[in-house]
Amino acid sequence: xxxxxxxxxxxxxxxxxxxxxxxxxxxxxxxxxxxxxxxxxxxxxxxxxxxxxxxxxxxxxxxxxxxxxxxxxxxxxxxxxxxxxxxxxxxxxxxxxxxxxxxxxxxxxxxxxxxxxxxxxxxxxxxxxxxxxxxxxxxxxxxxxxxxxxxxxxxxxxxxxxxxxxxxxxxxxxxxxxxxxxxxxxxxxxxxxxxxxxxxxxxxxxxxxxxxxxxxxxxxxxxxxxxxxxxxxxxxxxxxxxxxxxxxxxxxxxxxxxxxxxxxxxxxxxxxxxxxxxxxxxxxxxxxxxxxxxxxxxxxxxxxxxxxxxxxxxxxxxxxxxxxx
Numbered sequence: 001x002x003x004x005x006x007x008x009x010x011x012x013x014x015x016x017x018x019x020x021x022x023x024x025x026x027x028x029x030x031x032x033x034x035x036x037x038x039x040x041x042x043x044x045x046x047x048x049x050x051x052x053x054x055x056x057x058x059x060x061x062x063x064x065x066x067x068x069x070x071x072x073x074x075x076x077x078x079x080x081x082x083x084x085x086x087x088x089x090x091x092x093x094x095x096x097x098x099x100x101x102x103x104x105x106x107x108x109x110x111x112x113x114x115x116x117x118x119x120x121x122x123x124x125x126x127x128x129x130x131x132x133x134x135x136x137x138x139x140x141x142x143x144x145x146x147x148x149x150x151x152x153x154x155x156x157x158x159x160x161x162x163x164x165x166x167x168x169x170x171x172x173x174x175x176x177x178x179x180x181x182x183x184x185x186x187x188x189x190x191x192x193x194x195x196x197x198x199x200x201x202x203x204x205x206x207x208x209x210x211x212x213x214x215x216x217x218x219x220x221x222x223x224x225x226x227x228x229x230x231x232x233x234x235x236x237x238x239x240x241x242x243x244x245x246x247x248x249x250x251x252x253x254x255x256x257x258x259x260x261x262x263x264x265x266x267x268x269x270x271x272x273x274x275x276x277x278x279x280x281x282x283x284x285x286x287x288x289x290x291x292x293x294x295x296x297x298x299x300x301x302x303x304x305x306x307x308x309x310x311x312x313x314x315x316x317x318x319x320x321x322x323x324x325x
Contacts, residue, residue: 023127026075031059031079033106042134043136061163065167067174070175104170107130108137126183130145130148131148132147145262214268230303250283261276261277271316275313286302
């Protein structure tokens with residue numbers, strides 16, 4: 001199906017508001033990524049450069065291979081990127097972005113073409129999975145949507161380990177999109193779903209509605225049942241068990257924060273969103289450091305930082321609500 005020029009603007013908006021999708025047996029996956037080169041500065045300040053040969057390897061032996069290895073409940077995925085040919089190059093890409101059931105976007109380096117294509121996809125449909133080689137490459141506006149961090153193998157001996165980790169994370173993300181294929185996974189669709197929710201209502205008290213949602217969001221944050229606490233709070237627990245416990249709680253906290261951001265992002269202040277994203281990054285880094293076992297001291301510092309930032313977040317949110325009463 002294609003959007004054609006004889007559609008009125010109203011009909012196109014109606015389609016975007018009301019269309020539903022179902023991902024069943026055969027899933028068409030479109031991959032957007034740089035073609036000829038990729039360059040970026042990682043979190044450690046080191047310049048990383050990948051040339052066409054390495055990008056071709058990444059496409060064939062990482063992204064496409066991992067996507068097409070997903071086989072559950074008779075589901076088969078066919079993954080492709082755009083191969084240039086005759087005709088209008090951009091028109092062909094837009095058509096692929098519109099007709100694909102699933103899009104995987106390699107955004108490392110924040111390539112302008114890739115980011116433009118990502119924006120088009122976000123406007124047209126749900127079910128996009130972002131991947132990046134460094135967390136610094138995920139724009140802050142997109143931090144609480146589906147994004148997978150992975151490592152590119154510089155040495156052949158690293159390939160199997162790095163690929164297996166990436167494949168497992170990608171399969172997990174694909175399964176989530178299959179189960180929630182009509183739920184928003186980007187800021188544009190968040191807006192469209194709110195528009196759809198309100199389009200048939202004649203009168204809506206926006207201020208009252210926002211206030212109620214803010215109270216709901218605050219209660220979810222205030223009653224955070226995440227048992228992330230320093231070692232001294234677990235005197236009877238073996239140290240190894242404590243580390244496993246904290247790693248699990250960091251993962252749980254990251255998932256809960258993502259849920260809160262997706263559910264309430266339109267009514268949260270920028271300040272609260274920044275603090276929640278900070279908590280999410282602390283959780284992600286903390287889990288990685290704790291599981292490393294060679295960086296547990298740094299991981300325990302992340303525990304203390306998490307507790308500190310969570311308390312600050314609750315205080316700021318409480319003050320905001322009080323000022324709005």
